[in-house]
Amino acid sequence: MALLDVTNLSIHFGGVKAVQDVSFSIDAGIVYSVIGPNGAGKTTLFNLITGVYKPTHGEIRLDGESIGGKSPDELARRGVARTFQNLQICMNMSAIENVMVGAHLRLDRNLIKAALRFPGLRRRDAELREEALELMRFVGLDKFADARADAMPYGALKRLEIARALAMKPRVIFLDEPAAGLNPKETIEVDHLVRKVADSGITVVLVEHDMKMVMNLSDRILVLDYGKKLTEGTGEEVRRNPDVIAAYLGAHA
Amino acid sequence: MRNRAYNGLYVVIAILVVLPFVLPNSFYLDLAIRMAINAVIVLGLNLLIGFAGQISLGHAGFLGIGAYASAVLPTHFGWHPVLAMVAGAVATGVLAALVARPIFKLKGNYLAMATLGLGIILSIALRNEAQWTGGPDGMPVPAFGVFGFELSSDKHWYWVVAILLSVSVWASLNLIDSPFGRALRALHGSEVASRVVGVDVVRYKVSIFVLSAVFASLMGSITAHYVGFVTPNLADFFHSIELVTMVVIGGMASVYGSLVGAVLLTALPQALATFEGWETVVFGAILMICMIFLPKGLVPTLAAKFGKGE
Numbered sequence: 312m313a314l315l316d317v318t319n320l321s322i323h324f325g326g327v328k329a330v331q332d333v334s335f336s337i338d339a340g341i342v343y344s345v346i347g348p349n350g351a352g353k354t355t356l357f358n359l360i361t362g363v364y365k366p367t368h369g370e371i372r373l374d375g376e377s378i379g380g381k382s383p384d385e386l387a388r389r390g391v392a393r394t395f396q397n398l399q400i401c402m403n404m405s406a407i408e409n410v411m412v413g414a415h416l417r418l419d420r421n422l423i424k425a426a427l428r429f430p431g432l433r434r435r436d437a438e439l440r441e442e443a444l445e446l447m448r449f450v451g452l453d454k455f456a457d458a459r460a461d462a463m464p465y466g467a468l469k470r471l472e473i474a475r476a477l478a479m480k481p482r483v484i485f486l487d488e489p490a491a492g493l494n495p496k497e498t499i500e501v502d503h504l505v506r507k508v509a510d511s512g513i514t515v516v517l518v519e520h521d522m523k524m525v526m527n528l529s530d531r532i533l534v535l536d537y538g539k540k541l542t543e544g545t546g547e548e549v550r551r552n553p554d555v556i557a558a559y560l561g562a563h564a
Numbered sequence: 565m566r567n568r569a570y571n572g573l574y575v576v577i578a579i580l581v582v583l584p585f586v587l588p589n590s591f592y593l594d595l596a597i598r599m600a601i602n603a604v605i606v607l608g609l610n611l612l613i614g615f616a617g618q619i620s621l622g623h624a625g626f627l628g629i630g631a632y633a634s635a636v637l638p639t640h641f642g643w644h645p646v647l648a649m650v651a652g653a654v655a656t657g658v659l660a661a662l663v664a665r666p667i668f669k670l671k672g673n674y675l676a677m678a679t680l681g682l683g684i685i686l687s688i689a690l691r692n693e694a695q696w697t698g699g700p701d702g703m704p705v706p707a708f709g710v711f712g713f714e715l716s717s718d719k720h721w722y723w724v725v726a727i728l729l730s731v732s733v734w735a736s737l738n739l740i741d742s743p744f745g746r747a748l749r750a751l752h753g754s755e756v757a758s759r760v761v762g763v764d765v766v767r768y769k770v771s772i773f774v775l776s777a778v779f780a781s782l783m784g785s786i787t788a789h790y791v792g793f794v795t796p797n798l799a800d801f802f803h804s805i806e807l808v809t810m811v812v813i814g815g816m817a818s819v820y821g822s823l824v825g826a827v828l829l830t831a832l833p834q835a836l837a838t839f840e841g842w843e844t845v846v847f848g849a850i851l852m853i854c855m856i857f858l859p860k861g862l863v864p865t866l867a868a869k870f871g872k873g874e
Contacts, residue, residue: 324849345787346603359759362759362760363756363759363760378859382759383756383760384759384760384764384765386760386762387759387760387762389761391760392760393760395756395757399754399756399757400748400753400754400757401749401752401753401754401757401758402752402753403749403752403753403817404746404749404750407745408749409750410762411746411759412746412747412750412757412758413761415743415746415747415750415758415761415762415763416762417762418743419743420744420747421744422739422744422745422771424777425738425739425742425743425744425745426738426739427735428734428738428740428742432742436741436742436743436865458755460818470759473633473759473760476761478761479761479762498872
């Protein structure tokens with residue numbers, strides 16, 4: 312059975328049908344990409360699956376359990392992690408604290424114990440700091456371990472978001488344009504990083520405009536256009552599909 | 565980096581220990597006590613405003629509940645002061661939770677409006693229920709005693725509030741650097757990011773709001789017993805604004821900023837008394853200058869300037 316099953320998913324904002332009757336399924340352990348022209352509904356689709364928006368209709372199943380309309384924190388408990396197209400870094404915190412927040416659900420969040428500095432809590436926090444450092448090393452940010460988030464360059468923040476998502480120890484991670492705004496060298500680094508994440512056994516769902524990266528990484532690709540599913544298949548199948556070429560180049564095929 | 569934050573605590577404790585021996589007379593001791601009481605309230609309020617990014621414009625109302633619980637319950641019903649204080653804190657906590665729950669389900673800064681309204685309602689209630697509260701004239705508060713030991717002299721009160729303040733600073737520092745505190749700061753930094761990592765934002769906002777309200781209530785009770793008299797002014801809107809100003813001037817999301825803000829704004833009206841009639845104008849001008857040149861508040865701005873970081 313597929314890890315994620317989406318059937319007839321739709322969301323309407325007033326008269327705008329941002330996502331319409333989209334169905335697909337994602338097997339565990341693969342890299343699955345969602346592509347399409349600007350405004351095709353890719354980010355909206357991510358927001359629906361990660362609980363930021365509630366679907367107008369349709370169903371989302373994670374491991375057979377219906378998760379449509381569940382809140383993001385309930386989804387986080389089920390191992391769904393994500394990053395954002397427009398950075399969502401907590402600029403009021405240090406870089407490593409941003410990563411540590413990712414482990415929120417694995418920690419003792421008791422207020423009283425925290426205020427009284429319970430030794431168990433402190434010990435766990437010290438371990439977590441090591442874990443977070445390890446993750447920052449994994450995404451190539453070890454030199455920013457002590458940096459404040461608001462003092463870091465854009466490209467590093469993109470990877471910091473990935474480190475935070477990994478701190479959740481997720482089963483599936485949704486990456487929303489991880490290479491957007493990056494220079495070619497940084498893009499290749501992110502490309503390698505996504506590969507490493509996938510190799511560690513986490514299912515990756517990717518939205519990305521960099522076609523080289525998409526074709527290079529993806530096991531399967533979903534193409535959206537105007538909120539609808541245009542086609543779905545392997546990179547080779549998608550590349551040959553005349554509808555896809557038409558959607559991207561604007562030709563009336 | 566974090567361990568350095570605790571160094572300030574030793575400085576605070578050292579100042580608190582030395583202070584009563586160098587203060588020239590009881591006027592200054594009284595001022596120090598009121599500074600320390602305000603500092604504890606502002607610490608709690610800063611957790612809400614500075615760290616969690618939520619605003620309360622009615623905190624004086626919670627202060628009022630605590631103060632009047634300590635005045636009314638022992639006077640009219642013969643309750644033990646400790647019991648009255650706890651009852652005030654519990655009532656405040658329940659009220660804060662009841663108000664905050666529905667508010668935080670909404671998006672946007674509705675809390676500011678709700679707390680503004682709540683504060684005004686509480687202050688009107690205290691003014692009008694004259695048969696219980698003495699109305700606008702206020703009412704006397706019985707002395708505070710535990711196990712036959714009565715807190716009467718200012719010296720005693722000083723040590724009580726000094727210990728309370730030290731513990732509050734320590735607890736605040738602990739809280740900020742814990743999973744709970746990180747979640748609070750994260751929901752301030754990016755609400756959507758904190759939600760997708762699993763932070764139940766409504767619960768966290770409610771918790772910190774209730775905590776800061778209970779802080780205010782307890783310190784209201786302390787104020788009432790220390791002064792020996794309560795008036796509705798304690799709970800009015802202007803006092804709420806004054807508390808928020810202390811947070812902003814001292815520095816949002818800064819533990820030591822809370823202390824500096826409370827100390828400065830408690831002392832300023834006294835220091836400006838020589839301006840006779842113009843003190844409000846000077847007071848306002850000082851606040852404006854602070855906001856223009858130190859928009860992040862005193863402590864964070866100075867810390868950044870001297871490259872220390874809190």
